[in-house]
Amino acid sequence: MAEHDVMDKLVSLGKRRGFIYQSSEIYGGTGSVWDYGPLGIELKRNVKESWWSRMVHQRDDVEGVDASILMHPRVWEASGHVEGFTDPLVECKSCKLRFREDQLASSECGRKPSMSPGEHGECDLGEARLFNLMFRTFMGPVESEGSVVYLRPETAQGSYVNFLNVQTSSRQKIPFGIAQIGKAFRNEITPGNFIFRTREFEQAEMQFFVEPGTDEEWFDRWLEERQVWHRSLGVKGENLRLHEHGSDELAHYAKKAVDIQYHFPFGWKELEGVHNRTDFDLRRHEEYSGKRLEYIDSGGGKRFVPYVVETAVGVDRTVLMLLADAYREEEVEGESRVVLGFHPRMAPVKAAVFPLVKKDGLPELAHGIVEGLRAAAVPAFYDEAGSIGRRYRRQDEAGTPWCVTVDGQTSEDGTVTIRDRDSLEQTRVESSRVLDWIRDQLEGTG
Numbered sequence: 001m002a003e004h005d006v007m008d009k010l011v012s013l014g015k016r017r018g019f020i021y022q023s024s025e026i027y028g029g030t031g032s033v034w035d036y037g038p039l040g041i042e043l044k045r046n047v048k049e050s051w052w053s054r055m056v057h058q059r060d061d062v063e064g065v066d067a068s069i070l071m072h073p074r075v076w077e078a079s080g081h082v083e084g085f086t087d088p089l090v091e092c093k094s095c096k097l098r099f100r101e102d103q104l105a106s107s108e109c110g111r112k113p114s115m116s117p118g119e120h121g122e123c124d125l126g127e128a129r130l131f132n133l134m135f136r137t138f139m140g141p142v143e144s145e146g147s148v149v150y151l152r153p154e155t156a157q158g159s160y161v162n163f164l165n166v167q168t169s170s171r172q173k174i175p176f177g178i179a180q181i182g183k184a185f186r187n188e189i190t191p192g193n194f195i196f197r198t199r200e201f202e203q204a205e206m207q208f209f210v211e212p213g214t215d216e217e218w219f220d221r222w223l224e225e226r227q228v229w230h231r232s233l234g235v236k237g238e239n240l241r242l243h244e245h246g247s248d249e250l251a252h253y254a255k256k257a258v259d260i261q262y263h264f265p266f267g268w269k270e271l272e273g274v275h276n277r278t279d280f281d282l283r284r285h286e287e288y289s290g291k292r293l294e295y296i297d298s299g300g301g302k303r304f305v306p307y308v309v310e311t312a313v314g315v316d317r318t319v320l321m322l323l324a325d326a327y328r329e330e331e332v333e334g335e336s337r338v339v340l341g342f343h344p345r346m347a348p349v350k351a352a353v354f355p356l357v358k359k360d361g362l363p364e365l366a367h368g369i370v371e372g373l374r375a376a377a378v379p380a381f382y383d384e385a386g387s388i389g390r391r392y393r394r395q396d397e398a399g400t401p402w403c404v405t406v407d408g409q410t411s412e413d414g415t416v417t418i419r420d421r422d423s424l425e426q427t428r429v430e431s432s433r434v435l436d437w438i439r440d441q442l443e444g445t446g
């Protein structure tokens with residue numbers, strides 16, 4: 001399948017099945033922001049819960065926070081974002097479109113689709129100017145320079161300014177981390193590729209504070225740990241790789257940075273960044289706030305400003321990775337089907353329950369199974385509309401791993417069939433054991 005075909009198919013399936021819609025669609029849409037629908041939000045929540053579970057709940061050295069999006073404007077001066085969070089913007093005088101100079105493959109700009117080559121003429125790029133990616137707004141009723149605030153472009157700073165609060169209230173000792181999931185905003189010059197690069201997005205970031213001198217060792221440990229997590233989401237191993245930043249790519253705060261890249265339908269692209277931020281951020285906040293952000297080791301009597309190893313993944317990019325990795329079209333039993341082959345733990349709905357026919361008490365039995373699953377917090381879906389084949393296809397497209405069918409035999413011996421989305425195998429299970437069977441499968445899926 002051609003690359004653009006896959007993306008078009010994901011956008012169209014996303015809308016049709018309720019994963020992702022264009023924002024404010026009835027008004028013609030808003031550029032580069034997207035809304036998650038009923039299935040999409042479940043997929044996204046599964047990504048976030050998996051991250052939080054592994055990064056916070058399964059460790060004793062990482063604490064969570066949820067900092068505000070609007071912060072003191074000095075935060076962004078200290079962090080370097082006011083001065084340096086810029087991209088070079090160029091405008092083509094012929095078609096008036098704007099581009100990131102460093103992303104133009106050649107001197108050829110794309111012209112407006114409505115323009116013919118003759119109409120566009122020579123691509124005529126003006127001088128590049130630096131464009132700050134932060135969204136500015138005003139706090140309070142007066143729109144003056146004194147009330148300027150920014151929508152945060154990364155969640156990390158909310159963790160740095162709370163470093164001492166978290167350390168003292170949780171009585172953590174170095175090394176320890178602060179994890180956070182939340183929205184970030186960037187006025188990207190060239191957003192695109194569906195939810196890959198948007199102007200409003202969600203990050204899952206963790207700042208790990210370490211003693212200087214141990215930062216390189218912790219960097220390697222976190223880089224390994226983060227790859228383990230990505231693989232645990234069930235994506236194909238060959239679609240993940242590492243890319244270390246050269247000196248020309250390093251962000252202003254980083255001593256070392258390695259991207260975990262995914263092979264998206266439009267090429268290898270960054271999914272997550274692991275950064276050695278040294279003591280840059282804490283020292284700058286000391287300087288700009290006038291407050292000391294030193295760690296005092298009560299045991300050894302050492303005092304130091306910690307170094308930070310950061311892991312920063314985009315939640316929306318992870319969702320796009322899961323959709324792209326899971327999408328397949330195939331022929332089964334003489335019919336073509338579209339499948340989202342999600343890892344069962346990531347699947348928005350775990351089980352769909354169908355009565356084979358809408359009579360003989362089968363709908364009531366099927367409803368009973370759905371209610372039992374829901375009561376145990378297993379997302380389940382009831383469907384009695386259309387042929388059984390159509391109902392299977394609808395669930396294949398939604399990525400539901402198991403379909404439970406209640407049939408004539410159920411009233412006789414209390415068993416139902418469970419059909420596996422990928423192997424198509426049908427297993428007969430006692431209806432009272434459906435919940436345990438699904439739990440066993442979920443636990444056994446790695």
Ligand code: GAP
Nearest residue numbers: 154156196197198201271272273312313314317
């Ligand atoms: N605190 C460090 C930081 O923000 P980053 O590499 O700029 O580092 C981290 O961003 C991750 O956030 C990226 O790897 C990507 O997954 C996601 N991300 C960044 N900009 C994005 C955008 N415009 N749209 C969607 N996701 C984005």
